[in-house]
Amino acid sequence: MNRLGVNDGHDVGGAHRAASPEPVTQRGRRTRGLLISAARRVFEEKGYADTRIGDITTEAAVAHGTFYTYFESKHELFREVVGMLVSDFVTEARSVPLCGHSPAARIERANRGYLWAYRSNARLMGVLEQAAVMDPDARAIRLDARHAWVKRAEDAIARMQLNHEVPAHIDPYYAANALGSMVDRFAFVWLVLGEPFEEEQAVETLTQLYCGALGIERTPKVLP
Amino acid sequence: MNRLGVNDGHDVGGAHRAASPEPVTQRGRRTRGLLISAARRVFEEKGYADTRIGDITTEAAVAHGTFYTYFESKHELFREVVGMLVSDFVTEARSVPLCGHSPAARIERANRGYLWAYRSNARLMGVLEQAAVMDPDARAIRLDARHAWVKRAEDAIARMQLNHEVPAHIDPYYAANALGSMVDRFAFVWLVLGEPFEEEQAVETLTQLYCGALGIERTPKVLP
Amino acid sequence: MNRLGVNDGHDVGGAHRAASPEPVTQRGRRTRGLLISAARRVFEEKGYADTRIGDITTEAAVAHGTFYTYFESKHELFREVVGMLVSDFVTEARSVPLCGHSPAARIERANRGYLWAYRSNARLMGVLEQAAVMDPDARAIRLDARHAWVKRAEDAIARMQLNHEVPAHIDPYYAANALGSMVDRFAFVWLVLGEPFEEEQAVETLTQLYCGALGIERTPKVLP
Amino acid sequence: MNRLGVNDGHDVGGAHRAASPEPVTQRGRRTRGLLISAARRVFEEKGYADTRIGDITTEAAVAHGTFYTYFESKHELFREVVGMLVSDFVTEARSVPLCGHSPAARIERANRGYLWAYRSNARLMGVLEQAAVMDPDARAIRLDARHAWVKRAEDAIARMQLNHEVPAHIDPYYAANALGSMVDRFAFVWLVLGEPFEEEQAVETLTQLYCGALGIERTPKVLP
DNA sequence: GATGAATGAGGCTTCATTCAT
DNA sequence: TATGAATGAAGCCTCATTCAT
Numbered sequence: 052m053n054r055l056g057v058n059d060g061h062d063v064g065g066a067h068r069a070a071s072p073e074p075v076t077q078r079g080r081r082t083r084g085l086l087i088s089a090a091r092r093v094f095e096e097k098g099y100a101d102t103r104i105g106d107i108t109t110e111a112a113v114a115h116g117t118f119y120t121y122f123e124s125k126h127e128l129f130r131e132v133v134g135m136l137v138s139d140f141v142t143e144a145r146s147v148p149l150c151g152h153s154p155a156a157r158i159e160r161a162n163r164g165y166l167w168a169y170r171s172n173a174r175l176m177g178v179l180e181q182a183a184v185m186d187p188d189a190r191a192i193r194l195d196a197r198h199a200w201v202k203r204a205e206d207a208i209a210r211m212q213l214n215h216e217v218p219a220h221i222d223p224y225y226a227a228n229a230l231g232s233m234v235d236r237f238a239f240v241w242l243v244l245g246e247p248f249e250e251e252q253a254v255e256t257l258t259q260l261y262c263g264a265l266g267i268e269r270t271p272k273v274l275p
Numbered sequence: 276m277n278r279l280g281v282n283d284g285h286d287v288g289g290a291h292r293a294a295s296p297e298p299v300t301q302r303g304r305r306t307r308g309l310l311i312s313a314a315r316r317v318f319e320e321k322g323y324a325d326t327r328i329g330d331i332t333t334e335a336a337v338a339h340g341t342f343y344t345y346f347e348s349k350h351e352l353f354r355e356v357v358g359m360l361v362s363d364f365v366t367e368a369r370s371v372p373l374c375g376h377s378p379a380a381r382i383e384r385a386n387r388g389y390l391w392a393y394r395s396n397a398r399l400m401g402v403l404e405q406a407a408v409m410d411p412d413a414r415a416i417r418l419d420a421r422h423a424w425v426k427r428a429e430d431a432i433a434r435m436q437l438n439h440e441v442p443a444h445i446d447p448y449y450a451a452n453a454l455g456s457m458v459d460r461f462a463f464v465w466l467v468l469g470e471p472f473e474e475e476q477a478v479e480t481l482t483q484l485y486c487g488a489l490g491i492e493r494t495p496k497v498l499p
Numbered sequence: 500m501n502r503l504g505v506n507d508g509h510d511v512g513g514a515h516r517a518a519s520p521e522p523v524t525q526r527g528r529r530t531r532g533l534l535i536s537a538a539r540r541v542f543e544e545k546g547y548a549d550t551r552i553g554d555i556t557t558e559a560a561v562a563h564g565t566f567y568t569y570f571e572s573k574h575e576l577f578r579e580v581v582g583m584l585v586s587d588f589v590t591e592a593r594s595v596p597l598c599g600h601s602p603a604a605r606i607e608r609a610n611r612g613y614l615w616a617y618r619s620n621a622r623l624m625g626v627l628e629q630a631a632v633m634d635p636d637a638r639a640i641r642l643d644a645r646h647a648w649v650k651r652a653e654d655a656i657a658r659m660q661l662n663h664e665v666p667a668h669i670d671p672y673y674a675a676n677a678l679g680s681m682v683d684r685f686a687f688v689w690l691v692l693g694e695p696f697e698e699e700q701a702v703e704t705l706t707q708l709y710c711g712a713l714g715i716e717r718t719p720k721v722l723p
Numbered sequence: 724m725n726r727l728g729v730n731d732g733h734d735v736g737g738a739h740r741a742a743s744p745e746p747v748t749q750r751g752r753r754t755r756g757l758l759i760s761a762a763r764r765v766f767e768e769k770g771y772a773d774t775r776i777g778d779i780t781t782e783a784a785v786a787h788g789t790f791y792t793y794f795e796s797k798h799e800l801f802r803e804v805v806g807m808l809v810s811d812f813v814t815e816a817r818s819v820p821l822c823g824h825s826p827a828a829r830i831e832r833a834n835r836g837y838l839w840a841y842r843s844n845a846r847l848m849g850v851l852e853q854a855a856v857m858d859p860d861a862r863a864i865r866l867d868a869r870h871a872w873v874k875r876a877e878d879a880i881a882r883m884q885l886n887h888e889v890p891a892h893i894d895p896y897y898a899a900n901a902l903g904s905m906v907d908r909f910a911f912v913w914l915v916l917g918e919p920f921e922e923e924q925a926v927e928t929l930t931q932l933y934c935g936a937l938g939i940e941r942t943p944k945v946l947p
Numbered sequence: 948g949a950t951g952a953a954t955g956a957g958g959c960t961t962c963a964t965t966c967a968t
Numbered sequence: 969t970a971t972g973a974a975t976g977a978a979g980c981c982t983c984a985t986t987c988a989t
Binding site: 564566567 | 961965966
């Protein structure tokens with residue numbers, strides 16, 4: 052389920068919901084929300100390790116002790132924040148308008164959507180990548196999101212193989228992982244590490260390579 | 276290329292080494308070396324943020340205060356350790372024996388070499404990725420290594436375009452970045468995040484996709 | 500006798516009760532009672548120092564803030580609880596059925612009653628002993644109860660001296676204190692500190708020694 | 724063993740030695756000692772629960788952090804302090820000069836020694852009694868010391884029974900516990916709770932009752 | 948050079964108490 | 969009267985760094 056309480060069938064991040072009970076009063080819910088949004092801003096600015104509880108409460112303009120009314124630790128709040136992040140990410144990535152029904156068009160659309168969603172959340176995606184290296188919870192959240200994304204690609208590849216649009220000798224699972232890695236890492240290097248790429252050229256190249264890799268015919272666009 | 280804008284093209288990360296002066300005595304060099312190798316082990320186990328100076332000195336079996344004889348801070352020692360890492364990494368990645376002279380064979384060799392080198396250093400590569408998100412020094416080191424690797428691919432693609440082995444409409448710089456990302460991220464997800472992949476299938480799929488993406492003919496291997 | 504210097508000789512500890520005004524409403528009295536009985540359970544489990552206001556309100560199933568409707572502090576509630584304890588204790592200790600009219604029989608009856616009453620309240624007696632060391636209020640309550648008990652023994656000894664049942668050279672006040680200490684401390688070591696004694700042997704030995712100390716003839720019982 | 728490293732055969736408190744390693748340097752041992760003696764003074768003044776780490780370091784005139792160089796917690800230091808206390812106590816209690824060889828004289832000597840030793844350590848004995856109620860470590864230390872003392876009395880009673888100085892129907896174990904309780908609790912009420920007794924009268928009454936309880940002939944002293 | 952003790956700023960967490968609803 | 973959220977002072981503990989030996 053995403054944070055709207057709607058289960059889209061993938062349950063990305065769903066298992067990582069906060070253990071703390073929902074506050075009973077309106078005021079409590081508001082304060083809890085203030086802390087979460089403040090935490091997101093602070094994590095984006097400082098990363099996980101350098102964020103202090105006091106930074107979050109200052110940003111949320113509540114007393115220090117109020118933090119502990121809602122969360123047991125920085126870690127628990129972080130799980131909440133990145134759980135929301137991955138929900139948002141998936142929602143955004145899928146919201147790119149449909150631009151065609153050919154396989155190549157669908158691939159382009161998915162790549163563009165991924166890069167868009169990544170850009171909206173780049174700082175926090177960076178922090179999540181960072182945390183996932185050593186922290187099992189963060190890793191589980193990150194991998195859940197990855198699995199959801201890779202599964203869609205894997206299913207699409209398998210479907211295209213049935214339609215003889217993609218050669219049968221390609222392993223859909225490995226291919227989906229590899230091509231997903233390509234797009235994901237490109238986004239990271241561009242939007243988190245700050246390498247200077249152009250969006251249109253990025254989408255064009257990623258899509259062209261993605262299609263070529265799967266043996267899908269596609270006419271390259273000529274960019275100005 | 277590195278923070279000083281100097282890159283000799285070979286000694287990747289080399290400029291980041293040895294900010295502290297080499298010790299004069301034999302004993303001093305030995306102690307310094309103990310600290311560096313201890314630090315590598317501790318960073319691998321705990322990551323950057325959770326490593327304490329005391330962890331390193333304990334692991335090195337020297338007194339706490341001895342650390343400051345050789346290093347100004349944990350950060351300086353970390354730069355030293357990851358500087359060595361990227362040197363080692365490049366050396367190892369290039370040491371895979373040549374298995375053919377066709378473009379596809381060279382690509383396969385490079386991919387296999389990259390995965391092998393990654394595996395030898397996976398824990399520390401993970402820590403470097405982690406650090407690169409927020410720490411400018413770590414990021415510079417990481418990007419230096421990436422640039423060296425991507426530059427080789429870019430040059431290779433440009434050369435193959437001159438030979439008409441790769442279509443001209445592909446942008447060598449973007450393609451090298453995208454395909455390098457694919458291999459790099461696949462290695463990370465496999466060897467750092469722990470997704471269970473098989474090496475031979477991984478090399479085969481990455482190589483097949485890499486070649487297909489660039490329009491290079493390659494007969495797929497059938498794996499058992 | 501008590502902090503106010505008033506002791507009516509019967510209502511031991513009674514003057515320490517009800518520093519806060521009795522609630523006016525039915526509901527208020529009920530809530531106040533819930534807090535008191537919850538507090539007793541929590542004090543028994545955790546001791547005075549480690550009991551939190553929140554522990555008591557949780558145990559009483561009322562809101563945290565409700566505590567302050569009825570009590571000014573943990574300390575005030577504690578006084579209330581132990582004030583009740585000593586009243587109960589004295590009542591219980593005196594409720595042991597009369598088993599004879601000889602001095603030895605009366606002593607045995609008193610000792611048995613003391614141990615019985617102690618057992619019913621051992622946890623809280625322990626907490627009261629604990630608190631009495633540093634807290635003047637708890638000490639006053641504890642000493643009030645002790646004085647009442649010792650005074651009875653002192654009067655009894657003086658009466659027996661008039662009857663020539665006890666030698667005249669014994670100081671009734673010191674003897675009552677010493678023999679009261681014997682029974683009291685034995686009960687504490689047994690029922691609070693957990694030394695494994697048998698009740699019948701305990702009563703028999705305490706009574707035999709008590710009588711022997713005062714020069715009272717008594718035929719020892721042979722226990723199985 | 725006591726803190727001089729001499730095992731007197733009873734090993735009172737010996738099992739409770741600090742887990743922290745002895746400091747290596749002279750200076751370290753000195754600082755550790757400063758903390759222990761400071762802690763003893765603070766515990767005596769404030770009791771266990773109200774003592775702050777900062778109170779101890781201030782009293783010892785060292786920095787706050789220095790505490791943690793030598794102890795893991797207030798509790799560990801407390802164990803050290805009371806471990807020393809019981810060693811001292813036993814040593815002092817036995818140091819009362821011998822005043823006669825009759826059973827009554829030996830009992831009087833033991834009682835006087837106990838009261839003297841108690842007086843030298845009364846504040847801390849009170850704190851130990853307090854802690855023993857809820858804290859298993861403190862309880863173990865307290866009971867160890869008690870066992871040592873009671874065992875001596877038990878052995879003495881059994882010996883006197885062999886000499887027909889004490890009637891055979893008395894259970895030496897229960898009697899030693901009961902009479903030990905009498906002296907111990909009298910000391911507590913007098914020296915910790917502050918009841919105003921006179922030493923000579925206390926020794927006289929305790930000894931007279933102790934002897935009478937065991938059926939030992941003794942000529943009462945007439946006090947002025 | 949090496950040692951390990953000493954320091955104290957910094958961050959974490961608890962919880963008694965207040966207060967608006 | 970009851971609620972539960974908000975507060976912030978107070979205590980705990982860590983650990984990078986300094987320093988005398």
